[in-house]
Amino acid sequence: xxxxxxxxxxxxxxxxxxxxxxxxxxxxxxxxxxxxxxxxxxxxxxxxxxxxxxxxxxxxxxxxxxxxxxxxxxxxxxxxxxxxxxxxxxxxxxxxxxxxx
Amino acid sequence: xxxxxxxxxxxxxxxxxxxxxxxxxxxxxxxxxxxxxxxxxxxxxxxxxxxxxxxxxxxxxxxxxxxxxxxxxxxxxxxxxxxxxxxxxxxxxxxxxxxxxxxxxxxxxxxxxxxxxxxxxxxxxxxxxxxxxxxxxxxxxxxxxxxxxxxxxxxxxxxxxxxxxxxxxxx
Amino acid sequence: xxxxxxxxxxxxxxxxxxxxxxxxxxxxxxxxxxxxxxxxxxxxxxxxxxxxxxxxxxxxxxxxxxxxxxxxxxxxxxxxxxxxxxxxxxxxxxxxxxxxxxxxxxxxxxxxxxxxxxxxxxxxxxxxxxxxxxxxxxxxxxxxxxxxxxxxxxxxxxxxxxxxxxxxxxxxxxxxxxxxxxxxxxxxxxxxxxxxxxxxxxxxxxxxxxxxxxxxxxxxxxxxxxxxxxxxxxxxxxxxxxxxxxxxxxxxxxxxxxxxxxxxxxxxxxxxxxxxxxxxxxxxxxxxxxxxxxxxxxxxxxxxxxxxxxxxxxxxxxxxxxxxxxxxxxxxxxxxxxxxxxxxxxxxxxxxxxxxxxxxxxxxxxxxxxxxxxxxxxxxxxxxxxxxxxxxxxxxxxxxxxxxxxxxxxxxxxxxxxxxxxxxxxxxxxxxxxxxxxxxxxxxxxxxxxxxxxxxxxxxxxxxxxxxxxxxxxxxxxxxxxxxxxxxxxxxxxxxxxxxxxxxxxxxxxxxxxxxxxxxxxxxxxxxxxxxxxxxxxxxxxxxxxxxxxxxxxxxxxxxxxxxxxxxxxxxxxxxxxxxxxxxxxxxxxxxxxxxxxxxxxxxxxxxxxxxxxxxxxxxxxxxxxxxxxxxxxxxxxxxxxxxx
Numbered sequence: 001x002x003x004x005x006x007x008x009x010x011x012x013x014x015x016x017x018x019x020x021x022x023x024x025x026x027x028x029x030x031x032x033x034x035x036x037x038x039x040x041x042x043x044x045x046x047x048x049x050x051x052x053x054x055x056x057x058x059x060x061x062x063x064x065x066x067x068x069x070x071x072x073x074x075x076x077x078x079x080x081x082x083x084x085x086x087x088x089x090x091x092x093x094x095x096x097x098x099x100x101x
Numbered sequence: 102x103x104x105x106x107x108x109x110x111x112x113x114x115x116x117x118x119x120x121x122x123x124x125x126x127x128x129x130x131x132x133x134x135x136x137x138x139x140x141x142x143x144x145x146x147x148x149x150x151x152x153x154x155x156x157x158x159x160x161x162x163x164x165x166x167x168x169x170x171x172x173x174x175x176x177x178x179x180x181x182x183x184x185x186x187x188x189x190x191x192x193x194x195x196x197x198x199x200x201x202x203x204x205x206x207x208x209x210x211x212x213x214x215x216x217x218x219x220x221x222x223x224x225x226x227x228x229x230x231x232x233x234x235x236x237x238x239x240x241x242x243x244x245x246x247x248x249x250x251x252x253x254x255x256x257x258x259x260x261x262x263x264x265x266x267x268x269x270x271x272x
Numbered sequence: 273x274x275x276x277x278x279x280x281x282x283x284x285x286x287x288x289x290x291x292x293x294x295x296x297x298x299x300x301x302x303x304x305x306x307x308x309x310x311x312x313x314x315x316x317x318x319x320x321x322x323x324x325x326x327x328x329x330x331x332x333x334x335x336x337x338x339x340x341x342x343x344x345x346x347x348x349x350x351x352x353x354x355x356x357x358x359x360x361x362x363x364x365x366x367x368x369x370x371x372x373x374x375x376x377x378x379x380x381x382x383x384x385x386x387x388x389x390x391x392x393x394x395x396x397x398x399x400x401x402x403x404x405x406x407x408x409x410x411x412x413x414x415x416x417x418x419x420x421x422x423x424x425x426x427x428x429x430x431x432x433x434x435x436x437x438x439x440x441x442x443x444x445x446x447x448x449x450x451x452x453x454x455x456x457x458x459x460x461x462x463x464x465x466x467x468x469x470x471x472x473x474x475x476x477x478x479x480x481x482x483x484x485x486x487x488x489x490x491x492x493x494x495x496x497x498x499x500x501x502x503x504x505x506x507x508x509x510x511x512x513x514x515x516x517x518x519x520x521x522x523x524x525x526x527x528x529x530x531x532x533x534x535x536x537x538x539x540x541x542x543x544x545x546x547x548x549x550x551x552x553x554x555x556x557x558x559x560x561x562x563x564x565x566x567x568x569x570x571x572x573x574x575x576x577x578x579x580x581x582x583x584x585x586x587x588x589x590x591x592x593x594x595x596x597x598x599x600x601x602x603x604x605x606x607x608x609x610x611x612x613x614x615x616x617x618x619x620x621x622x623x624x625x626x627x628x629x630x631x632x633x634x635x636x637x638x639x640x641x642x643x644x645x646x647x648x649x650x651x652x653x654x655x656x657x658x659x660x661x662x663x664x665x666x667x668x669x670x671x672x673x674x675x676x677x678x679x680x681x682x683x684x685x686x687x688x689x690x691x692x693x694x695x696x697x698x699x700x701x702x703x704x705x706x707x708x709x710x711x712x713x714x715x716x717x718x719x720x721x722x723x724x725x726x727x728x729x730x731x732x733x734x735x736x737x738x739x740x741x742x743x744x745x746x747x748x749x750x751x752x753x754x755x756x757x758x759x760x761x762x763x764x765x766x767x768x769x770x771x772x773x774x775x776x777x778x779x780x781x782x783x784x785x786x787x788x789x790x791x792x793x794x795x796x797x798x799x800x801x802x803x804x805x806x807x808x809x810x811x812x813x814x815x816x817x818x819x820x821x822x823x824x825x826x827x828x829x830x831x832x833x834x835x836x837x838x839x840x841x842x843x844x845x846x847x848x849x850x851x852x853x854x855x856x857x858x859x860x861x862x863x864x865x866x867x868x869x870x871x872x873x874x875x876x877x878x879x880x881x882x883x884x885x886x887x888x889x890x891x892x893x894x895x896x897x898x899x900x901x902x903x904x905x906x907x908x909x910x911x912x913x914x915x916x917x
Contacts, residue, residue, distance in 0.1 A: 001106060003109045004218035005217050005218050006212055006213070006216070006217065006218055007113070009212045009217070011117065011146075013205055013209055014117055014205060015116065015117065016204070016208070017205035017208075018117075018120040019124075020200075020201040020204055021124060021201040022123070022124035024194075024197035025124075025197050026124060026183070027183055028180055028183055030171065030174060030178075030180065031124070031132050031183075034123065034132060034136050035124055037136065037163075038123065038136065041139075041140065045146065045147075048146075048147050048150050049150060051231055052151055052223070052228045052231065054221060054231075055223075055224050055227025055230065055231050057230075057231040057237050057240055060155050060237055061240050061245055063152075063155050064158065067158060067162045068252040068255065068256060069255065070163075070167065071162060071166065071259070072258070072259030075263040076262045076263050076266065079266035081178070082177070082178070083267060085178050086269075091180045092180075
């Protein structure tokens, strides 16, 4: 048996599903944030898989950029979480419902 | 069963299981540690795909830098443990799970319908060639130099932004 | 000067704007008074110039129309701001501006120290503006503008002291009553206007009147137009059945009563009937109705006037009564006689009111004649001028009232109906009686007021208008000396106006010529009756006051009937006002307004409220919920992709 690209894609889809489920169900903002990282990585896996099977390095180049964005996002996002925690003394996003009037 | 197949299943299994464990733990520190493990498994998968540079970067940037940042914040804030999964708003959570699963099912359907492997066959030399630092670096500093600089600016902005957001206000 | 006639309309408006806008900032009463009176004075001079110019040109060129601008043009209806100068309008214009000017001057003294001095003059100027529009209009629409305008000013001025009590209610109630009753009349006038437009296809006076002669229109149509116009006239000129507002209008300041409710506005109805004489002449039955209403109003108002004790009330009923005379004249087809009486009445009734105002001013707003007496020595000028006015209204020759009143009585006899003559002479007798009752109780006899009151003569700014008006009231009649005295020249006033009424006269043409002997006999009779009534009043109230008391007690029922003004107000309350009030309260307010209208308004708000309360729940503010919705969107997008595979 050979490992075709579909195996990687299915694994990637599964990890994406787990990430979505985490984002939608967890209350802790940091875990929600980690779930988003998980979803980013599932996308990365797809990119690398296609890059490798097509023999084209541009897919991996994009993973490199995604990592850059993820690092920046993690820094800013965590800073926001700290700022909110200072004001509300919680990181539970169902308690942070200031998006309504 | 070649080594490649065995490695794929081992790393794939670890990646899938750690992901599930990651979102089901009530203690956020444990979740974070399982996420590190998940990233490591992904790095292994990248190796099986001949993407050496990305695999190393995955370990350094994700597992090494980003996750350490997460752990720092977690230990700094010490959020209380979450309640059990279905204790709060069970209906909406089950509904959310179903919706997420529908996404998974749709993606799988699309993958099986498209069957990309019919058109793509792996050329090992090309694949190895694509994953080297040399080819990635060449692309990065020739065709993609502007996005590369933009990414640098993004990191700079993120550094300043994080500083401004997280610092205490000086009175 | 006739080209400048529009200035007599514009100047009062300018005065109104200056006093109305800047009045509250002008602290100087003299300046406000000077502006207010000055514009009217200049208007009077222009009217006077226009009058002499009119006199100097041939009869057939005497009508002149000054068009300012086109107002409405809808289909073939064309209404302009156009003022016409002719014999009738120029006489009315002189009366209004002349008497108006004197009353303005008088008001400077009378209203001295009032907190809203400027407002008073602004309203008075606005009134003159509206009245000049009414008089000088060359079409029905402009006349109606003035007609409504004077009604508005009447309302504003009756309620001028809106914070004061008046009888059982407040002055603003009296003002509302005047306004509402006038509206009923105005409604009739409007219907008349519509019918005129329907029948003649125009609202321009010249066109309508020439078509009224040339068109073949049935008497019934003319009758309807005339009755509607006459309903308008009864409202404005306080005739039965709409006279009830005028006595209440006395709630306003006395100069207002003199200007609006005696000299000018209330004669607008008479003027309008004279102006549309051709229409009334084409409907002889309605003309008879006018005569009957006029005669009855004159008679009944006079009977009420006999027993009233409020000095202004007596004069108010006297005004109603004299207006009845004018309508009697109109009904008899004696249009110029009616206008003649309008003029003389403006002089002596304005004088009476201003004299009464002077007395009220001196007596610190006491209006009950039972608490006067012996004021003769305290205020000699007021006394003398009041006496002249009382003699004039009583019809004592050679004062003005004699000529005008006698002309009306003569026409009512000459038209062959003794009934009108008897009512007229009876009214004249009663007029003489109550006028001298008023005069004697006020100026003669002993003082009946307390020692806290120190009556004094009014200042010159008030007495000079009185003297001018007294001169006019005394000699004003000479321009209308009847034919039998003036010989070949005939009645000057009558001749001057005659061209205007020639069409109407030709249509009626029913005068039975009587001998001069009859005319002189009737004249002597009516003068004798008047003198007799005066002597009787003198006897009753000066020599033997007990007679009055005894008579009152003997005829208590009749006295009560008169004292309560035939219970007309009460009857109107019971028949009209209360049912409307009850319906408004129980149905219109509680059901129509509260339930239906409020229900619709509140109901629509409630529906929106219910919808939005439910929709609002979507906006939980929890980010995860928004993420879930987003994922649902992704699901939908994927489905679309799958379906298109």
